[in-house]
Amino acid sequence: MTQPLAGVRVIEIGGGVAVGAATKTFSDFGADVIKIEAPGGGLLRRLAPFVEDRPHIDRGAYHLALDTGKRSMVVDLETPSGLEVLSQVARGARVAFVETAPAQARPLQAVLAAAGVSVVTITPHGLDGPYADRVENDTSTFAWTTRMHLHAIAGRPPLRYGPYIPAMQVGGTAAAAGAAAVWSLEHEGERRDIEVSAVEALSGNVDTYFVVWSFSGAEQPRTGGQSKVTYPVGNYRCADGHVMFAAGGERFFARLCEGIGHPELVKDPRFATPDQKALHWNDYMTYLEPWLMARTRQQAFEELQQFGVMVAPTVEVPDFANDPQSVARGSLVQLEQPGVGTITIAGPPFRLDDAWQARPAPALGEHTVEVLDAAGYSRDEQAALFRACVTG
Secondary structure, eight states, rough: OOTTTTTTTEEESSSOOOHHHHHHHHHTTTTTEEEETTTOOGGGOOOOGGGGGOOHHHBHHHHHHTTTOOOHHHHHHHHSHHHHHHHHHHHTTTTEEEESSSSHHHHHHHOOOOOTEEEEEEEESSSSSTTTOOOOOHHHHHHTTSSSHHSSSSTSOOOOOOOOOHHHHHHHHHHHHHHHHHHHHHHHHOOOOEEHHHHHHTTTTTTTTTTHHHHHHHHOOOOOOOSSSSSSSEEEEEETTTEEEEEOOOOHHHHHHHHOOGGGGGGTTTEEEHHHHHHOOOHHHHHHHHHHHHHOOHHHHHHHHTTTOOOEOOOOHHHHHOOHHHHHEEEEEEEEEETTTTEEEEESSSSSTTTTTOOOOTTTTTTTTHHHHHHTOOOHHHHHHHTTTSSS
């Protein structure tokens, strides 16, 4: 079957994680993504880890994971000649994704608009307002969203997500906006300009509590970590790691007591009412902790599932790679990457027959000549651009 986005040309500019994640959605489902890179490449290519722990512009893990199936060309877009190349290459594209500062984004938007291309622009704070020109990184952007404050254990410092998870989420928002822009251009004939503020994209996530605040006038309490009031909720240690409980409710607590061999605890005065239970977390741990420490994550999960307890193993990457469900589904796939060998990447984020295909990530500038040929540049013109350091 033909991939659903076959025939759709996409332009990527900026070289960051968010824009790389956004356009990966298109390339893996069949679009022709032309990744226009600055001389020397962008941030995405410089993020560790690297193959054999040796920094290399073509062998970083983030690049290999997020640039699958794209075509790379090197163009200095800060030069008039570079903008002219962009104008020619962009003709026939449906959508362009730009991740850069507002001052740099505006001339790019103008060129792309003149070429009839819809544009999705990704910035930390949007294109206007008093913070528009601020430079942020993954962590500081997350701090602006209120979510870092909420992701914490009460009384302790706020917590960040794992590296670049916020940027990946912003990329997901941008990809959805870009898909809508492609639909609009094809079905309505209307070109769109869309801006994605990273702070707004993350603040609008379901993980925020603005509705709670609007009703109560108070912030949602920070409830990360183990709850010692309604328990067990949170991660608890076992023989080989942790399991995550969500068994604080009366019904699930009763099931857990039975599951660990102590059904009498349900009627124990220390745990019989919410008020008393909140005073005796340490007492309950004298029963739960030794039971868990005598079992692996999988053993605890399987035994307690027989009693209907809300519990799951806290899975690490090697566990997921070998998990029977992920193996059966092909949730991870292997890919032959030139110059590297076999690598493992995440499989399709959703399933549609014959729609998703992972292909190798490009070397920096691997397709510059190919794209310029298709744009109508003669070899003499390409040589002149190369000599002037406009292309590479």
